[in-house]
Amino acid sequence: MTNKLKYFIGNWKMFGDFGDFKIIHKINRFGYESRKLLKKKKIILCVPNTLIHFFKKKLESKFISLGVQNCHYHEGYGPFTGSVNAAMLKKAGAEYIILGHSENRLEGESNKLIKKKIISSLNQKLNVVFCIGETLYEKKRNKTFSVLRKQIKSSLKKNFNMNKIIIAYEPVWSIGTNKIPKMNELKNIIKFIKNDFKKILKTKKYPKVLYGGSVNDINIRLFSPISEIDGFLIGGASQSSKKFIDIVRNYYK
Numbered sequence: 001m002t003n004k005l006k007y008f009i010g011n012w013k014m015f016g017d018f019g020d021f022k023i024i025h026k027i028n029r030f031g032y033e034s035r036k037l038l039k040k041k042k043i044i045l046c047v048p049n050t051l052i053h054f055f056k057k058k059l060e061s062k063f064i065s066l067g068v069q070n071c072h073y074h075e076g077y078g079p080f081t082g083s084v085n086a087a088m089l090k091k092a093g094a095e096y097i098i099l100g101h102s103e104n105r106l107e108g109e110s111n112k113l114i115k116k117k118i119i120s121s122l123n124q125k126l127n128v129v130f131c132i133g134e135t136l137y138e139k140k141r142n143k144t145f146s147v148l149r150k151q152i153k154s155s156l157k158k159n160f161n162m163n164k165i166i167i168a169y170e171p172v173w174s175i176g177t178n179k180i181p182k183m184n185e186l187k188n189i190i191k192f193i194k195n196d197f198k199k200i201l202k203t204k205k206y207p208k209v210l211y212g213g214s215v216n217d218i219n220i221r222l223f224s225p226i227s228e229i230d231g232f233l234i235g236g237a238s239q240s241s242k243k244f245i246d247i248v249r250n251y252y253k
């Protein structure tokens, strides 16, 4: 159930400009200087669509990977004003894509729509970071497990290439709030997701499951004992090279 490689994925959300390549550059330099560490820790930064191509071209040595944060479900070109599809993002340099983030679910993305986006991203051989998580309302009504099960069941299919899918458990009440789950509860939820995924999708292997929500350079140490966690999806703290590097450094210290 425990993977040796731990993922540290930054989600820049709607932040960032061309000049912020300096953040990527510093993280990349840290990667270069800590090559040994990176055998066990993988760094990925998911940036706005406007920056992916520029960053990809500028990033010379490759100690980090780049990704994006959403796409349109349609696979070819089409009359979808303001949208970009997975193929366009792949061509622009994305290797990873975050899908099903609660900030997009709150704007109306359904499990069914997310499934279509996963299919088109997998067809482009993008690695999908599939976000699931319960709201505070659902948590208070003891619905966490049923919500997570429904999100997995309605957006993933047995024939998907599971090697290209990473699950990110992000409780909605924890995003940007400085609140994190109790560690014993989190451990149980991560184990539940792994077991349930394997059962529902009849896979041989357990999926990789990350945690996301108010992770920072200080609280990261608290997560180290939960070996079932395969890494972290980091919002706010990923827009500071120092904080992000300290998260990667301080984990398992």
Ligand code: 13P
Pocket: 011, 101, 170, 174, 175, 176, 177, 178, 212, 213, 214, 215, 233, 234, 235, 236, 237
């Ligand atoms: P914060 O780390 O800012 O809470 O955001 C988490 C998140 O939404 C990552 O996808």
